Amino acid sequence: MARKFFVGGNWKMNGNKKEINDIVEFLKAGPLDPNVEVVVGCPSIYLTYAKSILPSNVSISAQNTYKVPKGAFTGEISPAMLVDNEIPWVILGHSERRNVFGENDELIAEKVAHALEAGVKVIACIGEKLEEREANKTEEVVFRQTKAIADKIKSWDNVVLAYEPVWAIGTGKTASPQQAQEVHDKLRAWFAKNVSPAVSESLRIIYGGSVTADNAKDLAKEKDIDGFLVGGASLKPDFVKIVNAKQ
Numbered sequence: 001m002a003r004k005f006f007v008g009g010n011w012k013m014n015g016n017k018k019e020i021n022d023i024v025e026f027l028k029a030g031p032l033d034p035n036v037e038v039v040v041g042c043p044s045i046y047l048t049y050a051k052s053i054l055p056s057n058v059s060i061s062a063q064n065t066y067k068v069p070k071g072a073f074t075g076e077i078s079p080a081m082l083v084d085n086e087i088p089w090v091i092l093g094h095s096e097r098r099n100v101f102g103e104n105d106e107l108i109a110e111k112v113a114h115a116l117e118a119g120v121k122v123i124a125c126i127g128e129k130l131e132e133r134e135a136n137k138t139e140e141v142v143f144r145q146t147k148a149i150a151d152k153i154k155s156w157d158n159v160v161l162a163y164e165p166v167w168a169i170g171t172g173k174t175a176s177p178q179q180a181q182e183v184h185d186k187l188r189a190w191f192a193k194n195v196s197p198a199v200s201e202s203l204r205i206i207y208g209g210s211v212t213a214d215n216a217k218d219l220a221k222e223k224d225i226d227g228f229l230v231g232g233a234s235l236k237p238d239f240v241k242i243v244n245a246k247q
C-alpha cells in the first residue's frame with residue numbers, strides 16, 4: 001500500500017491574525033499537490049481562527065496537549081478540547097518540548113497515548129542531538145524515543161512519525177538525503193522487528209530539520225522519506241513548493 005505523502009507545517013510560537021491571513025492566502029493560491037496530505041501546526045490561541053479560514057485541502061494541528069482530559073493543570077490544553085473544536089491533529093514530543101520545556105520520553109508517550117484515545121491524530125517527534133550523533137548514538141536515541149511511545153499505544157494508524165535531528169532544526173544544516181534515509185530505513189526496520197511488518201510498511205515517517213524549497217525535492221526522492229515537518233519555511237509562500245516536492 002502506498003503511503004500518502006504528508007507535509008506538516010510547524011508555525012511554532014509565530015504568527016498573528018494578519019500573518020495567518022497571509023499564510024492562508026498562499027495556501028489557497030497553491031496550487032497544492034492533491035496527492036499530498038497537508039497539515040499546519042498553529043499556536044493554540046489561533047487554532048479556531050485559522051481553522052475557520054484555511055482552505056478545505058489543508059488540515060490543522062495543535063502543537064501540544066497534556067496527558068489527561070481536564071484538571072488543575074494551569075496553562076495546558078487537552079485533546080478533548082481539540083475534539084470539541086474539531087481540531088484533528090496534535091504535534092507531540094517536539095524537540096523544543098523536550099529540550100526547552102523538559103518533557104521526557106515517558107511524559108511524551110503518555111501524551112501520545114491519551115491524544116489517540118481521545119480521537120486526536122498525532123505527529124510524534126523524535127530526533128537526536130548533535131552530541132548524540134557525534135557519539136554514534138543516533139539509532140540508540142531514536143529507538144529509545146520510539147519504544148517509549150510503542151510501549152504505551154495500541155495502534156499506529158493515526159500516528160505520523162517525524163524524525164527531526166535536533167542539530168538540523170532551525171540551523172540551516174539540513175540532514176543530507178542519505179543521512180535522513182539511513183535513519184528512516186533503520187526506523188522502519190525497528191518497526192518491522194518490534195511492532196509489525198504491516199505497521200513498518202504503512203507508517204509514514206517524515207523528516208524535519210531545515211527543509212526548504214531548495215532541498216525538498218532531493219529529500220523527497222528517498223524511498224523511506226514520506227514527507228516533511230517544516231518549521232521556518234512553512235511561514236512563507238515557498239512552503240507550497242515543499243508541499244509539491246514530489247511533482
Ligand SMILES: O=C(COP(=O)(O)O)NO
Nearest residue numbers: 010169170209210231232
Ligand atoms: O522544528 C521543525 C523544523 O524547523 P525548521 O524547518 O525551521 O528547521 N519542525 O517541527
